[in-house]
Amino acid sequence: MxxxxxxxxxxxxxxxxxxxxxxxxxxxxxxxxxxxxxxxxxxxxxxxxxxxxxxxxxxxxxxxxxxxxxxxxxxxxxxxxxxxxxxxxxxxxxxxxxDVLTDSTADLTFGLMLAAGRRMVESSEYIKQNKWQSWSPMLLAGQDIHHKTLGIFGMGKIGEAVAQRAKGFNMKVIYHNRTRKTEQEQRLGAKFCSFTELIQSADFVVCLAPLTDETRKAFTYEIFKQMKNTAVFINASRGGLVDEQGLLTALQTGEITAAGLDVFEREPISADHPLLKLPNVVALPHIGSSSxxxxxxxxxxxxxxxxxxxxxxxxxxxxxxxxxxxx
The missing domain is CATH 3.40.50.720 (NAD(P)-binding Rossmann-like Domain)
Known part of the structure; x- marks a missing residue:
């Protein structure tokens, strides 16, 4: 047979x-x-x-x-x-x-940074809802990506590819990983740091670590509170790394500015998910490798x-x- x-x-x-x-x-x-x-x-x-x-x-x-x-x-x-x-x-x-999905996932991760940082989805909805009545100096003003500090949590191959893209935006790259990668530091100009330094220093915190017992719910409300209140949080790894209630609270109270999420704790999510009610959240249906x-x-x-x-x-x-x- x-x-x-x-x-x-x-x-x-x-x-x-x-x-x-x-x-x-x-x-x-x-x-x-x-x-x-x-x-x-x-x-x-x-x-x-x-x-x-x-x-x-x-x-x-x-x-x-x-x-x-x-x-x-x-x-x-x-x-x-x-x-x-x-x-x-x-x-x-x-x-x-x-390997085969490294570049595509890195592209989407960087796209989430741009969309959340520059309020692209919010701006698109603004014009679709016929709210655009006039140009104004601070209309939907987001924040620059170029020359900012990118903090990568999980410097695997996808993290390295994101760091490579960040070079084109003249970003300072810091990372935290289970093991230090000196060769990648030299090639990418990245700096290894503690988890605490990463979350306190980065303008964009990008989560790309695998989901393990050690990384599960690594990002809680207490962690988000330590970030800059202008920080943007991106998760393109697994939803289980984040305490979603903690993230929701941090976004509602202004502990961080915005979030770009390709993954969630339980997938698929429904339209009534509380994170989707927030204008400062860019949410995607787990399409990191979807080209x-x-x-x-x-x-x-x-x-x-x-x-x-x-x-x-x-x-x-x-x-x-x-x-x-x-x-």
Whole structure:
């Protein structure tokens, strides 16, 4: 029998056909509706490979549902939705899609900085609502991005790409990371600093760290209170790094000026989410890597990861590095 693959979201035929030529493939038939947990468990019980989205919780229950699962190919650079420890114990390869989305996510992160700092969305709504009656000197005045201090929390590859873009705006770049990166400091002109120095000194605080036990709710109201009251907070990583009630309070009380958010604690959010009621919040539906070119590259990497593992080879993007192909 051919190995069985389950794909948790509808993907283009060009991608699916590469798997169908080799394997038996089943796919959840919706682009914008997450696969129900019950269906995921049913499929995991018989699958040799799962191609998952970040919206799926690939828990111990899912990983233990069947005896034949060999690989989980997660279409994201982050993998906090996958129980990697359980997968490692069971000899299941966990794969992700790093590198191919770095530049696209950095572009969007910088776009959030510009939009929130210069009040672009608010200004667009202003004119659409027919409020623009005359030019005035301080109409919807935001703040400059150029020559300001950018503080990056999480200097991975996306953080480095954001720092590279900041050079073109003559920004001073400071960063906090679990490990210091001296080579990147020299190349990017960035300065390593403590978390406290970063939040107190930066004009734009950009959150790009992965979601871990150490980083969960790293940004609370007490942290926002330490920022400049002119600071703009950007989160393009994971919503779980932020205490949303603390952020809401900080924005309402003027502890910080604005926020640009591509991610939220629980996704998707509804239109009545309290953060969406604030004019100084730019909110996006988790589209950091959502360019046509990048999403296709992410899908292709998932396919390459699955084919490699099921062929008994090491995949190109392996999360649990201790995993080894079985003879």
């Amino acid at each position: 051919k190995p069985y693959i389950f794909i948790t979201r509808k993907l283009p035929n060009d991608i699916v056909d590469q798997l169908s030529l080799r394997y038996e493939v089943s796919m959840w038939g919706y682009e914008d509706i997450a696969v129900p947990k019950e269906r995921l468990l049913q499929e995991a019980a018989k699958a040799n490979a799962l191609l998952t989205m970040l919206s799926e919780q690939v828990s111990e229950e899912v990983l233990s549902a069947g005896p034949n699962l060999k690989v989980v190919a997660n279409m994201a650079v982050g993998y906090d939705n996958v129980d990697v420890n359980t997968a490692a114990k069971k000899g299941i390869a966990v794969c992700n899609t790093p 046509r070119e990048t999403r296709m590259a992410m899908m292709q990497l998932c396919v390459d990861n699955i084919i490699a593992v099921l062929s008994g080879e090491k995949p190109p993007a392996l999360v649990n590095q201790d995993w080894k192909p079985k003879n």
